[in-house]
Amino acid sequence: MNTQIKQILKDHSLRHTQGRADIISVFLNKNVAISHSDIEAEMDSQYDRVTIYRTLKSFLEKGLIHKVLDDTGTMHYALCDDACSEVEHQHDHIHFKCNNCGETTCLENVHIPKVSLPSGFSYEESNYLITGTCDKCN
Numbered sequence: 001m002n003t004q005i006k007q008i009l010k011d012h013s014l015r016h017t018q019g020r021a022d023i024i025s026v027f028l029n030k031n032v033a034i035s036h037s038d039i040e041a042e043m044d045s046q047y048d049r050v051t052i053y054r055t056l057k058s059f060l061e062k063g064l065i066h067k068v069l070d071d072t073g074t075m076h077y078a079l080c081d082d083a084c085s086e087v088e089h090q091h092d093h094i095h096f097k098c099n100n101c102g103e104t105t106c107l108e109n110v111h112i113p114k115v116s117l118p119s120g121f122s123y124e125e126s127n128y129l130i131t132g133t134c135d136k137c138n
């Protein structure tokens with residue numbers, strides 16, 4: 001049993017199950033934003049759609065992963081850094097979609113510029129996607 005995965009589950013007060021551990025290891029191996037079907041493909045139909053869906057949902061709630069919107073319209077997910085918790089997600093970083101390899105990555109150190117909303121609008125979440133060519137393809 002991978003100690004890094006064990007620690008991640010512990011840090012987010014998630015009970016250890018094989019399914020959770022396996023899905024975290026997919027995130028750790030990929031290191032880019034991945035979709036539900038990417039996970040399914042990696043799992044070799046070991047877990048059904050519902051199990052994967054529920055696992056992702058609990059990871060989102062616990063601040064372990066965050067949603068990444070790219071231009072395909074398919075929801076992708078990426079691991080959060082340590083700042084996120086069950087209480088709230090704490091990041092305002094930009095996502096970068098490479099038009100060459102098609103991969104979307106978190107640019108943790110590039111922050112979304114603050115915008116001020118008109119009165120009557122309240123902020124919840126923002127998504128900022130930049131497309132171009134990534135460092136690996138350049």
Ligand SMILES: [Zn+2]
Pocket residue numbers: 063064065066080081084088089090091
């Ligand atoms: Zn987060």
Ligand SMILES: [Zn+2]
Pocket residue numbers: 098099100101102103133134135136137
């Ligand atoms: Zn690329």
Ligand SMILES: [Zn+2]
Pocket residue numbers: 066068078093094095105106107
């Ligand atoms: Zn991200």
